[in-house]
Amino acid sequence: MTKRLFTAIGATLALASCTSPAARIATVAPPPAVAAPVAPAAPISANSGLAAAAATATNPFVGGTAMLGTRTIADNFASAPNLRMLTHAVDVGGVRDTLAGSGPITVFAPTDQAFGRLADGAVGQLMEPANRAALVKVISYHVVPGAITLYDLRARIDAGRGTARLTTIAGGSLAATKEGEAVALTDANGNKAYVQTPDVQQVNGVIHVVNGVLVPQLG
Structure with missing residues (x-):
């Protein structure tokens, strides 16, 4: 792809309409400590503790559908009726393995409504x-290494004196800030998305559903 084409797509995606904070966002307590497994008979993966905690977590519903903590992020995306466009983008981009891998990762998942706020024709152009x-770069811009809960994210914002910089697997960064009870993410173009449904615990990380699409620098 030429630099010119990247620039054209970036300009189109950057025209996302303004989003607003969720009317209400859950206040999440610090996650409970996970007990270490005792004398395992075989080697365990680095995320076994995360998987154990996710399997017993009380997850919020997403789009009216239960998000099972025994599934991967990719599997739960596919079952959520309000994440159809994201699921389609993941399939078209061929990045399902990234979201189904061992992780841990944190995914800020835009809803179908969030994709609908992009400029006319932007989604179709991106899917060509x-x-x-x-x-792939846009999808990867919504993924951050590590399992970051809402509690962790707020703590990072406080530690950063109002702003936490999150480095994505796309290479760019997101700025996380607090606006009252809401947590906002600002992309490289100044667009904002707000955490709408936080802390969906998975065997390979955490999903936070957001109400806007985050766009990296594509030029």
């Missing part, structure tokens, strides 16, 4: 085969 590299 010729623009796959840009699509």
Whole structure:
């Protein structure tokens, strides 16, 4: 893909309409400590404690559907009726393995309504085969290494004196801030998305559903 094409797509996606904070956001207590397994008979993965905690977590519903803590992030995306566009983008971009891997990762998942706020034609343009590299970069911009709960995110914001910088697997960063009880994420173009449904615990990380699409620098 040429730099010119990346720039054109970036300009279109950056025209996302303004989003507003969720009317209410859950206040999440610090996650409970996970007891270490006793004398395992075989080697365990680095995320076994995370998986054990997720399996017993009381997850919020997403789009009216239960999010099972025994599933991967990719599997739960596919079952949520309000994350259809994100699921489609993941499939088209060929990045399902990233979201189904061992992790841990944190995904800020835009709803279908969030995709609908982009400029007319932006989603269709991004899904074209010729623009796959840009699509992968946009999806990856919503993924951060490590399992970061809402409690952790607020703590990082406080430690950063009002702003936490999150480095995404796309290479760019997101700025996390607090606006009252709401937590906002600001992308490289100045667009904001707000955490709408936090702390969906998975075997390989955490999902936070957000109400806007975050766009990296594509030029």
